[in-house]
Amino acid sequence: MCYKEEQLIEEKVFKDPVHRYVHVKDRVIWDLIATPEFQRLRRIKQLGTSNYTFHGAEHSRFNHSLGVYEIVRRIIYNFQERPYWNNEKRLLCLCAALLHDLGHGPFSHSFEKVFKLDHEQYTQAIILGDTHVNRILKSVEPGFDQAVADVIAKTYEDKLVVSLISSQIDADRMDYLQRDAYFTGVSYGHFDMERILRVMRPMEDQVVIKSTGMHAVEDYIMSRYQMYWQVYFHPVTRSAEVILSKILHRAKFLFETEDFTFKLEPTHFISFFKGKVDLQEYLRLDEGIVSYYFQLWQEEDDEILQDLCERFLNRRLFKYIEFNPNLQMNDWMELYRLFQKAGIDPEYYLVVDSSSDLPYDFYRPGEEEERLPIHLLMPDGSLKELSRHSDIVEAISGKKRTDHKLYFPKDMLEKLKDEHIKTRIKDILYGQGEVENAK
Numbered sequence: 001m002c003y004k005e006e007q008l009i010e011e012k013v014f015k016d017p018v019h020r021y022v023h024v025k026d027r028v029i030w031d032l033i034a035t036p037e038f039q040r041l042r043r044i045k046q047l048g049t050s051n052y053t054f055h056g057a058e059h060s061r062f063n064h065s066l067g068v069y070e071i072v073r074r075i076i077y078n079f080q081e082r083p084y085w086n087n088e089k090r091l092l093c094l095c096a097a098l099l100h101d102l103g104h105g106p107f108s109h110s111f112e113k114v115f116k117l118d119h120e121q122y123t124q125a126i127i128l129g130d131t132h133v134n135r136i137l138k139s140v141e142p143g144f145d146q147a148v149a150d151v152i153a154k155t156y157e158d159k160l161v162v163s164l165i166s167s168q169i170d171a172d173r174m175d176y177l178q179r180d181a182y183f184t185g186v187s188y189g190h191f192d193m194e195r196i197l198r199v200m201r202p203m204e205d206q207v208v209i210k211s212t213g214m215h216a217v218e219d220y221i222m223s224r225y226q227m228y229w230q231v232y233f234h235p236v237t238r239s240a241e242v243i244l245s246k247i248l249h250r251a252k253f254l255f256e257t258e259d260f261t262f263k264l265e266p267t268h269f270i271s272f273f274k275g276k277v278d279l280q281e282y283l284r285l286d287e288g289i290v291s292y293y294f295q296l297w298q299e300e301d302d303e304i305l306q307d308l309c310e311r312f313l314n315r316r317l318f319k320y321i322e323f324n325p326n327l328q329m330n331d332w333m334e335l336y337r338l339f340q341k342a343g344i345d346p347e348y349y350l351v352v353d354s355s356s357d358l359p360y361d362f363y364r365p366g367e368e369e370e371r372l373p374i375h376l377l378m379p380d381g382s383l384k385e386l387s388r389h390s391d392i393v394e395a396i397s398g399k400k401r402t403d404h405k406l407y408f409p410k411d412m413l414e415k416l417k418d419e420h421i422k423t424r425i426k427d428i429l430y431g432q433g434e435v436e437n438a439k
Contacts, residue, residue: 022070035132043286049240054184067175072097096151106287114248159205188226191219225359233355239317323406356402
């Protein structure tokens with residue numbers, strides 16, 4: 001039997017709190033899970049700094065990747081013998097689902113923004129580069145590694161395969177919504193996935209939903225909306241992200257400063273500071289390494305780096321107020337000058353952070369293909385776009401919500417000796433009816 005078709009003598013299972021069990025029968029999948037590149041995902045948290053708000057949110061990208069694989073495995077099982085489904089693509093779908101988040105770095109999106117990285121590009125680099133993962137994929141058949149990379153990049157020719165992993169109702173979202181809800185302890189992310197899986201149908205270029213399952217999809221859309229605003233964009237989590245990003249910015253600034261020398265050379269960060277990161281250096285950096293440096297940097301000869309690291313490690317986070325920089329630019333400029341006069345560097349201690357989300361949208365020509373809408377399969381065989389049949393989804397379709405907050409260290413302001421500056425800063429921050437969040 002060739003490697004592509006080889007099955008384990010006995011099916012392996014992972015006990016999973018969301019899906020109960022993750023089933024593995026293919027030798028290829030079992031071998032991919034065992035690679036160092038995939039095992040590294042155990043050391044990358046799924047939700048970055050959300051554990052500062054929801055203490056249970058310690059789950060990893062490893063957990064999530066197995067979950068996405070399991071959902072795709074179950075979808076494919078349901079697709080057997082249905083029109084438009086080519087079972088030759090089964091292993092390709094399973095590998096792409098398992099490996100879709102392989103390139104995430106420590107603290108994921110915060111880390112990416114600071115160093116201008118793209119985890120999807122690194123995912124493809126791991127799949128196509130000199131790695132254990134690549135050697136396994138190449139052993140399946142010629143060009144299989146490139147096909148997996150193309151599915152994840154959304155450039156693969158079979159759009160039905162791509163839609164299983166990346167669309168407005170895909171295995172990735174269905175896993176992370178439920179998994180993140182479970183580990184954060186909230187109720188928002190739960191929906192009837194079993195029902196959705198039963199009413200999914202393969203079509204020529206995407207998965208569609210039988211019209212009888214519309215209400216389960218409505219529940220899914222609303223779950224996504226609630227999770228973004230109640231969990232992913234939680235202002236306390238964002239406060240931790242702000243401090244994390246400022247630590248990395250400060251460390252990079254100090255590294256580039258000729259008259260500053262770190263007590264211990266930040267070896268693992270040097271290529272990131274220089275903007276020349278090779279694949280092996282990228283893979284060596286995980287959240288354990290980053291936390292180790294943060295511990296060390298509390299003792300560095302730079303007060304800002306010391307303070308930011310101590311805040312992050314001990315959860316002394318910035319406070320925040322609602323603040324729209326587009327409408328309050330004069331206030332922002334005055335606060336910036338006042339912070340400078342007070343000896344508090346506004347580059348690190350006065351931060352506007354904006355969050356925005358579009359829970360569901362129609363396809364718009366010229367925009368990313370992920371905007372392809374969800375279609376319902378009607379009893380007569382026709383397709384109908386979801387929001388044209390659902391009043392609930394229509395109410396939120398195409399509506400982008402944006403939230404702005406201003407983060408600052410209240411404890412530093414309380415210690416200011418210049419009462420005039422302190423009073424003026426507080427007047428701007430709280431004098432217009434803004435209510436400080438006490439958490």
